[in-house]
Amino acid sequence: MKEKIINIISEIASDSGWEIVANITDDTVLLESGLDSLGFAILVARLEEELLYDPFSMMDEPVYPRTLGEFVGIYERYCV
């Protein structure tokens, strides 16, 4: 899952001409990775196309992840 997410982040950055940090780890803060909130929204939309779910629209209690690790954790938790 993590690999898939990092690949899509790289794709979006390349599509949009955004520079992202070279080494993305679990502790990378998403808003400091080079993606802004639009990039983050595109990431969630692209993942929905691939995985067929958007955990952020499924949550009873909304969570807004700060780091990549938290983001991946959310996708794993809602994986069907």
Add this chain to the structure above:
Amino acid sequence: MNGEVLAEVLRSFSGDHQVVLTQSAILSVDQLLKNAEDLYRRSSVTSKSRIALYGLPPVDFITSLVAFDGKVEEMLLLPASLDEAATLRLVESAGCTHYMNAVNIVEVSREQEECRFSEAESESEATQWLLATSGTTGRPKLIGHTLASLSRSVKRDIEKGRGFVWGLLYDPSRFAGIQVVLQALLSGSLLLVAESVDFELQIEWFVQNQVNALSATPSLWRKLLMDGRIKACRLQQITLGGEIADQHILDGLKRQFSGARIVHIYASTEAGTAFSVHDGRAGFPAIWIHNKIAPLPLSIRGDRHLLVKPLLLPEGHEIVQRLDSDGYLDTEDMVRVEGDRVIFLGRASGAINVGGNKVPPEYIENRIREVNGVHDVRVFGKKSSIIGQIVAAEIVPHSGWEAKRLRGEILHYCRLNMESWQTPGIITFVDELNENPAGKRERLT
């Protein structure tokens, strides 16, 4: 001049009361009034002047409002984000006699003075505040407000107001930004104004000064929660506007700031603030439709357009042409009744709202058609749990074009010719596009 005047309202507060705080200055009421007076003297405007305020730093902009409200016939409030062509067109159509930017104030030529903005032939003598719409249909239009129409929904409880420290996240020359400025000024609150539009620096400034009242779009609130630093502030007032506020963001804010009053407002440059909802639920109560208990008369037309009848409407033909025979204004927002709530579906025009930025799909379609290899295209808003909507495009390629290569060409073209929020985030390739029975492109997702 008739009616309330901004400088007069400020004079009713104690002179040493602090009103605006920036990284480099603290402005008391006395200081703000003095700066405004100096600016007025320097400007050579008269009661017949029409002054354009363009791209001013926020504190200068606020000073200008205080300097010129009640003193001139009209203030044209132009955001710095407008391009030069749009700015010139609006300055000309408003018949401005003066033009003020971050550098100086100039008197524009008499030829232009002859070209009057007919909508400003107002019956009222209060200074007109002309606002540019955000341009859902492509070209921004001018809407004539007054201090009275803009401050109608501002809370004037000074006892409570004193306890609030407002942070300004919006451009103050836009409707939502003016609301924050007036709310802070008219209720005796302190307004925090960051000297940079950089998100990082703004938040740092707000946290450092313990902001406790903020107004932002739902998308910006999601970003604030993701960033996390705002959680260090004890927010008491949370306002959402400019986009549809969904239940997730309302719940997320409630959970994080349990002591805060959370309000989502329904407003537009054209209609002003129509109503606000405080019950923590998305949409608004269905019982308000055709009911006297509603904050203002509301109706839903057969085609699901929400109609409102504001108590005080801006002037001008832009507004008049959208009124029906009963005086209701077509908001051009589409709604649906779900149980006891009325839920917003999006713009009737299909305009896509990307974090508060309005994108006309036809405009994007026309641009993408210019790309070699594109046979046809449909652009629509894809619902986003993060930013409201993002732009999505379905492409019919010319035969012989490989999808991956064409995708690269389209994105390259968009990157060079469009804002990032106008560029499709999702692109799919199809053999043909479906039209609805009326032959129109389906744009709601």
